[in-house]
Amino acid sequence: MPLLEVDDVVVRFGGVTAVDHASFAAEAGRITGLIGPNGAGKTTCFNVITGLQRPQHGAVRFADRRITRLPVHRRARRGMGRTFQRLEAFGSLTVRDNVRVAQDIHRGPAGLLRPAGADVDALLDRVGILAYADERADSIPTGTARLLELARCLAGDPKLLLLDEPSSGLDESETAAFGALLAELAAEGRGIVMVEHDMALVMTVCDDIHVLDFGRVIASGPPALIRTDPEVQRAYLGYADDDVTQEIDLEQVAP
Ligand SMILES: Nc1ncnc2c1ncn2[C@@H]1O[C@H](COP(=O)(O)OP(=O)(O)OP(=O)(O)O)[C@@H](O)[C@H]1O
Numbered sequence: 110m111p112l113l114e115v116d117d118v119v120v121r122f123g124g125v126t127a128v129d130h131a132s133f134a135a136e137a138g139r140i141t142g143l144i145g146p147n148g149a150g151k152t153t154c155f156n157v158i159t160g161l162q163r164p165q166h167g168a169v170r171f172a173d174r175r176i177t178r179l180p181v182h183r184r185a186r187r188g189m190g191r192t193f194q195r196l197e198a199f200g201s202l203t204v205r206d207n208v209r210v211a212q213d214i215h216r217g218p219a220g221l222l223r224p225a226g227a228d229v230d231a232l233l234d235r236v237g238i239l240a241y242a243d244e245r246a247d248s249i250p251t252g253t254a255r256l257l258e259l260a261r262c263l264a265g266d267p268k269l270l271l272l273d274e275p276s277s278g279l280d281e282s283e284t285a286a287f288g289a290l291l292a293e294l295a296a297e298g299r300g301i302v303m304v305e306h307d308m309a310l311v312m313t314v315c316d317d318i319h320v321l322d323f324g325r326v327i328a329s330g331p332p333a334l335i336r337t338d339p340e341v342q343r344a345y346l347g348y349a350d351d352d353v354t355q356e357i358d359l360e361q362v363a364p
C-alpha cells in the first residue's frame with residue numbers, strides 16, 4: 110500500500126475546476142514530484158491532502174487509513190508535515206525559537222515538561238541554517254526562510270513531508286545541498302511529495318513524478334519517461350509565458 114493515495118479528487122471554486130478527478134500516490138522512502146504549469150492545481154492538491162480544503166469528490170488515504178474528513182491537526186498528528194508556498198514562520202521570533210515552537214506544538218503539554226531539545230540546534234544544523242539561529246525570522250533571506258520551514262516541519266518528525274516550492278530562493282549550491290538532504294530524508298523511510306518549478310532539481314531527485322495540467326493528472330512515471338512524454342511537453346510549451354518557458358525547457362535538463 111502506498112503511504113499516500115489521492116483518489117479521484119475534484120475541487121471546484123465557483124466556475125473554476127482547480128482539481129479535476131486527480132488520482133496519484135506517493136510511497137514511503139521515495140521522493141515524488143508533483144509538477145505542472147502555474148494554476149494547474151498543485152497547491153490545491155496539497156490543501157486537500159492536509160485537510161485545509163474539502164474536496165467535492167474523491168478520497169485521501171494516508172498510512173492505510175481513509176482521512177478525507179479528518180481535521181488538519183489530526184492529520185499532522187498521524188505524521189503529515191507541510192511547508193507552504195507562502196512562508197509562514199513567526200517573523201518576530203528567532204530562527205531557533207521558530208523551530209522550538211514547532212517542536213513544542215508537536216510534543217503537546219507533556220512535552221513542555223521535558224527540557225527544550227538540543228535537538229533544535231541539531232535540526233538547524235541538518236538543514237544548514239544553524240548560523241542563523243539567533244536571527245529574527247523576518248530578517249533572513251528567502252532561501253534560508255524556506256529551509257527554516259523545512260526544519261519546523263521536521264520538528265514534528267513526519268512520516269510524510271509535503272513541500273510546496275521548497276527551492277525557490279535557494280542559490281545553485283544551496284539547491285544541490287537541499288537535494289542531498291531530501292535524498293537522506295527519504296532514505297530514512299519518509300515519504301516526500303514536492304511541488305517544484307526547478308525542473309533540474311525535480312529530474313535529479315525525484316523517483317516518481319505526477320504532472321498536473323488544468324487539474325488533471327496528464328502523466329505519471331519516473332523522470333526519464335516524464336521528460337519525453339509528448340503531452341507533458343505540450344502542456345508546458347503551450348505556456349509561452351516569460352520565465353516559465355525557460356524554467357520548464359525539458360530538453361535542457363540533464364538526465
Ligand atoms: N481559494 C480559491 N478560490 C478561488 N480560486 C482558487 C482558489 N485557490 C486556487 N484557485 C484557483 O484554482 C486553480 C489552481 O490553483 P493552485 O493554487 O492550486 O495552482 P498551483 O498549481 O499551485 O499554481 P502555482 O504553480 O502558481 O502555485 C487556479 O486557477 C487558481 O486561481
Ligand SMILES: [Mg+2]
Binds near residue numbers: 151152153194
Ligand atoms: Mg501553488
